[in-house]
Amino acid sequence: MAARREPSRPSAEPESAATAVRLDGVKVSFVIRGAAVFDAVAPTSFEVREGEFVSIVGPTGCGKSTLLNVTAGLLKPSAGHVEIFGERLAGLNRKSGYLFQQDALMPWKTALDNVAIALEVHGTPRKEALEAARGWMGRVGLARFCERYAHELSGGQRKRVGLAQVLIRRPRILLMDEPFGPLDAQTRQIMGNLLLGLWAEDRKAVMFVTHDLEEAIALSDRVVIMSAGPDARVIGDHPIDLARPRDAAEIRLDPKFHALHKRIWDQLREEVAKTYEEGAR
Amino acid sequence: MAARREPSRPSAEPESAATAVRLDGVKVSFVIRGAAVFDAVAPTSFEVREGEFVSIVGPTGCGKSTLLNVTAGLLKPSAGHVEIFGERLAGLNRKSGYLFQQDALMPWKTALDNVAIALEVHGTPRKEALEAARGWMGRVGLARFCERYAHELSGGQRKRVGLAQVLIRRPRILLMDEPFGPLDAQTRQIMGNLLLGLWAEDRKAVMFVTHDLEEAIALSDRVVIMSAGPDARVIGDHPIDLARPRDAAEIRLDPKFHALHKRIWDQLREEVAKTYEEGAR
């Protein structure tokens, strides 16, 4: 996390903050068992600036997780490249934390250990790490479930442990793939506020995938809409100019919120209908 | 599926239809690694009548999946018992189809085979089963993804394959655990309508777990609310007297819908707040 020095690109962009993530013509094609090629994502470029909270929405299967995987450095794009804080990404993106769409807890560690390990890995002494982890388990509402193994937790509980695991490290870039999917509406809001509070503290760059458009609008600075795949593209990029700080629940009552929601929703609906038709063909 | 004969209980109840599922004082306690006992669900009784669509909502970790597992016969209740069409359940509940909260596709079969096998198991010749499976893959919007293996599908696509796998069998009882979780709003509605259409044809009994209260109301005859765990109970049972047939999208514009939503939501909110506090303690 040393300060980046790269003469060719000024570290402060015109828009006040440096670019945290830049996808440059990233295209992803999957080779299906050595035969057919499936072009999941068409060449796509976009940026997330430092301190920016960007949501990505799009119909199911359009390539949202794929884009996060590329940004995380887990998947090599077939064309184009990724820059992280101006540096070209080769290998893993070590500056980011990634909350996966699937369960990714280590089944052989208790919930608490799963959270604590994220700190231990970076040299925090075990005792301290456990202390911090216990705090985080409380914050995600699971203080009583510290000693459970993954298979002894409900779906929503597992997701929240994953959330604590990612947040405890305070990475500079947050990649979150449907983090609140298996949570009830109220818990979602509580978690949303938790995330917002944290984000406000040190202004991470966030890429947030969700299916809940209201959630996307309530939390983000920008909502990016992707078209249906294959060959998915970014087809909309809506800045959300709602005032900060926000409360994830109350902001929904704002009339501006509704206008934004309607505008984005109309665009989205069209896209989804398209996927469905394509798929059924 | 032979007609049940049991003299002590008349096969037609006063309320017009027979009971498909009856939980009688079902209590579930988990023994955590041979030591502490965790009482997940307090003694709970409720019924689902034949042809009834019941949604279950409740805060995360309250025991919804646990109740479905008990109904499916995958988990033995610590006390109480389950009756399926009046017969006491011992072992697996073979009259029901269960869409699990987690991914449950067989990774060694293609999506199409995963769907077809559900019919093959019951003696349908392979060719016919594949034919039918192809139809269902189309219905869930995945006609082009028939030959994919599970790890080559997106989260939402896997869920839809699972949906097709359960529905193709046309079981008399449907247990669905957050079936539309990882889907975008529009796809959810399309799938909801698919489910409703199917349900209208032969009036299965449905137990539907969801976190989306609007979805629950839009689809169900009854919405059951569970309290926060541990010792979760059913704390609300709201009949939804909206006209049928419904369209999962349009019904949300109905003023009656809003009144119902508000009433149930208020009860739910209280509960969720409770879970969160309990957990954090």
Add this chain to the structure above:
Amino acid sequence: QGLEKPSITLGGGEKPLLYYLPLTLAERLGHFKEQGLTVEVQDFGGGAKSLQALVGGSVDAVTGAYEHTIRMQAKGQDVRAVIDLGRYPGVVLAVRKDKADAIKSVADLKGAKIGVTAPGSSTFILAQYLMTKAGLDPKSASFIGVGGGASAVAAMQKGEIDAISHLEPVITKLESLDAIKVLVDTRTTKGTMDTFGASNPAAVLYLKKEFIDANPKTVQALVNAFAKTLKWLQSATPEQVADAVPEPYWLGDKALYLKALAASRDTYSPDGTIDPASMKSMLDLLTATDPQLDAGSIDLAKTFDGSFLKNASVK
């Protein structure tokens, strides 16, 4: 009296076999101790393995086949016998009882299945030699390794083999089961003389030349001990011998053991020397069966070192 190496490791095949009787007796009768020697006996799966151990340096001396000294000379290893323990091979060629009518002599073995302890072993070579002598091509019979002990008995009982070329105690066991008829018996003087025209040394004590040169006193002590044992053996009754060996060696049946002892009585060398005629007979045996062995290159005088025997305290 100042041995260079008072404690030595000695390799043997399967000690309970009568082939190794002098070794067992020397140990049990305390003849090593009398000479101030501490001898640890290592038991190997077969003679070849003990020789390998000798060459590899893990044992100092071996009681094994005299033929090894000849073979080793061909391989450039200087290994020398210092005392002869068994002067006759002790191998018996026999046929299954129900084949006795068809196979009356070695010459009838054509096409037969002959059981031997192992391919390449002394039983194998002797059977081939006998066939060659009878004018048969050894390839005209098939040789089957049947191992020692119970599996050899099983092979004969089950009729898997027509003839057997084997050692004690298998032969006595088979005789007691009335399963075989003996064709050639090299346990006896007569049988051996008929076959080779001379004695044909079997078990000897051999060591590496370097070891002999470096530890003459130790070697002398060893030879003394064995010479005393051989002498004892000449006068001992079978009962005395049986009492001297550990009970487990009795084949679970003392009578059987006594019978086997009596049958092999002649094989033990009375004096421990090897005369040039016997050396020659062994070389003939080897060259007849192993075309790769070049008889011209072998100096038989270097296979046996009789000097220790001459100085032996017991004569």
Add this chain to the structure above:
Amino acid sequence: MRAASLKLLALQVLVAVVAIGIWHVGSSVPIAGKYFLPEFFFSTPLDVFQRVVKLFVSGEIWRHLWITLTETLLAFVIGSAGGVAIGFWFARQPLIAAVFDPYVKMVNALPRVVLAPIFMLWLGLGIWSKVALGVTLVFFVVFFNVYQGVKEVSPVVLSNARMMGMTERQLFRHVYWPSALSWMFSSLHTSVGFALVGAVVGEYLGSAAGLGYLIHEAEGVFDVTGVFAGMFILSAFVLVIDWLVTLVERRLLVWRPQAAVGQT
């Protein structure tokens, strides 16, 4: 729990009784004029039992047992440590694995009996040549399983750990190792037996003490009773080691869901 384990014990004893019964009848009652298990080859249960008792009472067995035990444990520990280490290393270095793959398989196919003289040459006559023989058996069983076990790590869990910033060492400790554990234990159950087999075969081919020596000595003089007594002691003894392995396994795998199979 109590009643269940009593029932289990009863059934186990029953199996033993039936097996010994068959053995007894086979070796002492002729069927159609022939013994199904002739005493000459199989001894009788009673004789074997008496011999075992005698061996223990006379105290003769202890020295042999001790040597064999040492060899077995050493072979087991060294072989599995090696298998685990190389298995992990290969799994993490696909190029090295690919290059050495054929050679590993070739070596695995060498008959250990033939290798014995070479081990004696290098390692002498003491316990180490026997240990080496055991190691060559244990190593491969463990190696192949660990290698596969590492490759079976859940890709999502692995990605998550890597994103957490784990170094290769940390990945090993927190991901590969626990994930491969059930593979490893599966192979350990096989290899406990093989360690013993290796040690005994080594003794059988050349030694002055140990169970293999006892058995070999007995075999040469048609003492089947001795052979069977030796084999019996041998296998009783492997149960003890296996039981220890199982204890460790239970301890290390507490996190697994219980009764995934056959649960109703």
Add this chain to the structure above:
Amino acid sequence: MRAASLKLLALQVLVAVVAIGIWHVGSSVPIAGKYFLPEFFFSTPLDVFQRVVKLFVSGEIWRHLWITLTETLLAFVIGSAGGVAIGFWFARQPLIAAVFDPYVKMVNALPRVVLAPIFMLWLGLGIWSKVALGVTLVFFVVFFNVYQGVKEVSPVVLSNARMMGMTERQLFRHVYWPSALSWMFSSLHTSVGFALVGAVVGEYLGSAAGLGYLIHEAEGVFDVTGVFAGMFILSAFVLVIDWLVTLVERRLLVWRPQAAVGQT
């Protein structure tokens, strides 16, 4: 792909060259007056190579090779079929598994060398006694792995299949079998080698033909070159079988995500 596999081949050849180089130097150049690999025990690479060529040219080897091949394949097929069958059966019948568990482990600990006479008694001196010896090695490796593999089936996938209404047979075919496959193949790679070892040891202890017989014969007359030539042919030959196993494995496990490990 092309270039990568050429590079791999080059590296493999390099390893072989280095190994043979060490062998050559060790057996012909004395280091500090001692040969590291004395010719008496190790022969020399050139001699061995010439002998192998001679064996093939004279055609003498074919008969032996054929017999050993038959035995190996039979042992491999029977042993793994048995291991798979019993492994599945035990995994599905926890009571039976618990009852027989100690006995299985005891039998696994019996030294095969000692069992050889019994197999010869029962099965004669033909190929079957050798097959039996190979089977006793192969069986246990496969058995323990399949047993564990079945227990490792994902509980959710299993529940889903059961809810679908699968019978025990169908569960076997559609769930347990494919899920245990990677466990099974891991054990098959080990057991190919063991099948051959079993066959060769069997031949070594009593037979009229086969590679083990050849090796034993060579050993009896201290023909190390012959021994090494035999071992070389043996292991070359296991590579061929293993390659066949790998082909089947690839075919059956197409569904696995590629490169879960080491993917960047």
